[in-house]
Amino acid sequence: MSTESAVDPRTDCTADADGRITFRLRLPSPTRARLLLARRHAKGRPEQESRTLTLEPAGSDGEVRAVLEPAPPLAEGRWDVYLLRGPDAERERLRPGLRDVRALVDGGLRDRPSPLAVRVPYATTDGFLAVRAWLRTAHPEASRVDIADGTMTVHARLHGAVLSEGAAGVLRLRGDKDTVRGFPVRRAGGGFSFTVAFGELVAEDGGARVWGVFLRPAADAPLIRVCRLLDDLADRKGVFVYPRVTVGGSVLRPHYTVDNDLAVEVTAGG
């Protein structure tokens, strides 16, 4: 539990399709208050980056607003949102009110320029307001995942780069960069797909392992992680749930990680 006191009433925010976020809250004395966004780091490591926004009075009932403009983009990570009531005030962590993120729902349907900057306001598991940010030069956005007959077909759309000859869907073993499996890419409409044979992911000894799903956009090009970032959900791990498939005594399950990366988990059947 944080020692920083929480502020009520809650902070509403509205996200635009182009990445702008408008924060709104009510303060008893709005003078010289600011909003602070601080990028969270792993436990024990200091925050490296922060962004301060002016809270401007809006309306007569004590409402103040701050706008986070699309540029410059936020560095990738989780940004916690704080209130600074005055120049020397302690920062106070804000709780979320209404998060109007409807403009983000269909974000995967249009082409995005490079670099691809994504921001999704969300409520942390302990109930505070934060912004999840991703920043990618190129990004394969996953859509459907079809599972049938011991295979998984990943449908995706590549933003910020083009597919070239020799493009492949690649699964790479977590913790072992040299163990990879490649699957040919098919183009369809504005997107592409590849079909992964689950049998190729099972270990000979039947042991547990996790495969990350990547795209190699051209022969010899570096791998790009396949994820799903372009909608209103900052965390889809518990929402996008795919069925388990049993292959050769092992159980396989495609899933999204806490970072919205597509992965395949292999566990011993039983």
Added chain:
Amino acid sequence: MKISFLIHNAYAIGGTVATTFNLAGALAERHDVEIVSVLRNRERPSLTPHPRVRLRALVDLRHEKDHPLHGRPAKVFPAAEYRHGQYSELTDRRIGAYLEAIDADVVVGTRPGLNVHLALQAPDRVIRVGQEHLTLDNHHAGLRTVLRRAYRRLDLITTVTQADAESYRRKMRLPGVRVEALPNSVPDPTLPAADGSGRIVIAAGRLVPVKRYDLIIDAFARVVAEHPDWQLRIYGRGEEKGRLRTRIETLGLWNNVFLMGAATPMEAEWVKGSIGVSASDFEPFGMTIVEAMRCGLPVVSTDCPYGPGEIIKDGEDGRLVPAGDTAAFGAALLGLVRDDGRRRRMGGAALGNARRFAPAPVVARAEALFREAVEARSGGGRGAPAHSGLAHTLRTGGHAARDLARAAATSALRTVRKGRR
């Protein structure tokens, strides 16, 4: 007026909690309002009460779970009530002490067992209002017998639908007790309404069998076959989650149907959608239907007892289909998915028609009912309600006679209580 609401657990999520917070918050604009929660199991309530509403708890389960009195079964809270297992001699005593010391003008019970507490333990100086958030027919015979006896000592019973009020009047024979419908209210939305362009169908509520999310998923399979770019999002948590997940997998709908978990407030979720759905076999009111409509969504619902039929006008602001009929539900849903114009028109109608469930008209109704009960008690001489007719005069007469009887009964009860100490 000073108004005190007595509720089972204000810290949990549920329709009764939401509607009580809404009504209490709206009343607090002009009255002194508190919510008294019998039980408390967490630091903060899941829903946020209006800042002017005071919230307190009688038994804090975080510290008092092992209180010796909490291990003994409740005697005042009726054994026939569904929640009896969560009540105890400790809750009996705390509720009794709260009512004995009460300085409110009106005390409002929010479930049958608590209404019985009011009937038996609230002093004469306070108006006793029993709210029925379910329906009379839903209670089993044993509880109905207890209520028939106890509810004679209430001043006012409010139901959430006209149909249930009629059922109480017809079946309960409660001379002198006024029975009136008081629908649940839904706060005025603060976000712009949905514009009908979304391709998400939304359902929300506890994941329990009576809500028939299985039927919604089955019906949605038809939508996906024709419109694979549409999603169904189901918000809520509960015991059915595992079974619903299995159903989604069996039907191969994992790319289109999502179990979202609980979301509060729901307003920011409704506006992402363009159709609301409810497939309950039984829905005393239908709070989520009104919430969706207030956000501009037409709602496809089963026409189950009693709420949906008093909220939705079939073909105008939503669709009503027979309960349990998956094919009819799927056809109604598809009718709105296929036709953007119709969906938008119905969404606009829903927005307008659902204003009758806004806090203002509902709280005005509650205020009038409470005030009339106070005036009826004080003799009815001054400020008798404008719509007062013969029936009301008779009721008022009933009150007077009953008051005498109750005064005698209450003083007898007090004597018994004192003797026990």
